[in-house]
Amino acid sequence: MPTGPGEILELIRLGRASTRGDVLEITGLSRMTVAQRLDALLGAGMVVEGETGEATGGRRRRSLVFNSSQAxxxxxxxxxxxxxxxxxxxxxxxxxxxxxxxxxxxxxxxxxxxxxxxxxxxxxxxxxxxxxxxxxxxxxxxxxxxxxxxxxxxxxxxxxxxxxxxxxxxxxxxxxxxxxxxxxDAAALGEYAAGHAGVRSLVLVKVSTGIGTGLVIDGRLYTGADGGAGDIGHVRVAPGSDAVCQCGMQGCLAALASGRALAAELTSLGFPATSGHEVGELLRAGNADAARLAQRAGRHIGEVMATVVCLLNPEVVLIGGALASAPLLAGIRETLYRSALPRATRHLQLQLGTLAENAAVxxxxxxxxxxxxxxxxxxxxxxx
Ligand SMILES: [Zn+2]
CATH class of the missing domain: 3.30.420.40 (ATPase, nucleotide binding domain)
Structure with a gap:
């Protein structure tokens, strides 16, 4: 591998190396070269040294940490x-x-x-x-x-x-x-960075006013040929449906299961809402109709996610966005496990994201x- 200071910084930043010994071992560079490159990184303030608890031969080994307060x-x-x-x-x-x-x-x-x-x-x-x-x-x-x-x-x-x-x-x-x-995509990368950095593949389904998914594969976002990867909201799931989607077509997943669709239904039931954000507020307030509709929306989303899971066989599928809630997750779980191959879901972790509104940040x-x-x-x- 090319091992300039930049490559060494990446090892430290991504948690693969935390001491000089780790860097020597991973790169195979000489002690002198590693010292020079680390001096450059320390001098530029990109890396800082901390103390580790372990003492070897009476000397404390210094840990190397990416300086997250440099900018x-x-x-x-x-x-x-x-x-x-x-x-x-x-x-x-x-x-x-x-x-x-x-x-x-x-x-x-x-x-x-x-x-x-x-x-x-x-x-x-x-x-x-x-x-x-x-x-x-x-x-x-x-x-x-x-x-x-x-x-x-x-x-x-x-x-x-x-x-x-x-x-x-x-x-x-x-x-x-x-x-x-x-x-x-941003939310998927946030959840990956904050709690799932060891996994090879993670999918986040964001259900807010619209519906979309973000894919992180081997630590990188996969966005597709023109940025359209994961845009599952406009997959036609009910061709006979007269539910009109915001995209102008009928029977899209988003026309049946997005926050926008649920907001319209809740409004007609006497609970005014115009966005996924407001549907989320009704869910958090314990509104029974919102919970019932979220679970039904989850079933529609789970059908489409079954295909995603069979295609990618991800280790982790997270549910995010304003509608992320126990009823939505229950609905997704129900149809996803029923429709996907058992092999594709055997090791799948399907759960709510942990960062909520901070995921994209x-x-x-x-x-x-x-x-x-x-x-x-x-x-x-x-x-x-
Ligand atoms: Zn649509």
Whole structure:
């Protein structure tokens, strides 16, 4: 393996090496070379030394730790009716956060202007300079083209197709790299980073106003040829149904089982709701109709997830988003296990995500840090 300082930093950052001895063993480099590369990383403040409890020959061995307080990341997780904005350290710990109510229906220019204003206010309030940011991330409830970083024909974001999101935000954040991601992808990466870093494959199903999934395979997001991987909300599950989806088609999974569909049904039952967020509030308040409808939605989602599970045979499937709840999980469990091959579910962990609304925030931080501290980037910066 190529083993410049950047590659060694990655071993430390991902928890594969925590002492000089580990680095020597994994890289096979000489003691002198490892010392030089670590000096460069320590000198740049990318790595810090701590004490380990173990003593060998009367000397304490120093541990090596990625310095997650060397810079900050600014993130915005956009949902259909509101956006969560946070400043985090490089490990995804939230330093400051705020939420703004702004419907994506208002269009990209209006929404991004409001996000930029709230970002500036949050940075000012907590005394974080734009120069202290190593990057920024923004997630959207729709497919994002991996090459351009622009929304790619998002069914529930009218007017956002191919909008230059990054360029828009860069005006407020001069010199700061801005990355974009689909919201379910960001949430999947966040849950992976926070609690499942050992697994080879993880799927997160986000059920909010819309429905989408994020896939993490071998520690990386899998987004597909044009960012559409995991966009299961518009799979036609009931071709004869007259339920019209926001995408304009009939019988989509989202037309039957999304927060938007449930909000309409709950409204007709006398419990007004307009978004997944509000359906989630009814669920948390113990509304029996919301629970019943969430379980039924789960059954529809489980049918589609059975195909996903048979295709990918993941170790972990997590349920996230505003509708994540015991009834939704019970419905998914019911049909997924009935429809999928036993072999595909034998070792499957199917459970609720643990980060709730913070999943996308933590995932966006990880996305930015993976990008800004990739071995090539680090090697280039240390040579400069
Ligand atoms: Zn649809």
């Amino acid at each position: 900050h990341v600014l993130v915005a997780a956009v949902d259909t009716t509101h956006t969560r904005i946070a400043v985090t350290d490089l490990g995804g710990r939230i330093v400051a956060d705020t939420e703004i109510d702004v419907p994506v229906q208002a269009g990209p220019s209006v929404v991004l202007d409001q996000i930029a204003t709230a970002m500036t206010a949050l940075l000012d309030k907590h005394d974080v300079a734009v120069g202290d940011l190593c990057g920024a991330g923004l997630s959207l409830p729709g497919p994002v083209d991996p090459e351009s970083g622009r929304p790619s024909q998002p069914p529930i974001l009218p007017g956002w197709d191919a909008y230059p999101v990054v360029e828009h935000l860069q005006a407020t954040l001069p010199g700061v790299p801005v990355l974009t991601a689909n919201d379910a 933590v995932g966006l931080t990880r996305l930015v840090v993976d990008h800004e501290f990739a071995p090539d980037q680090v090697n280039r910066r240390l040579r400069a």
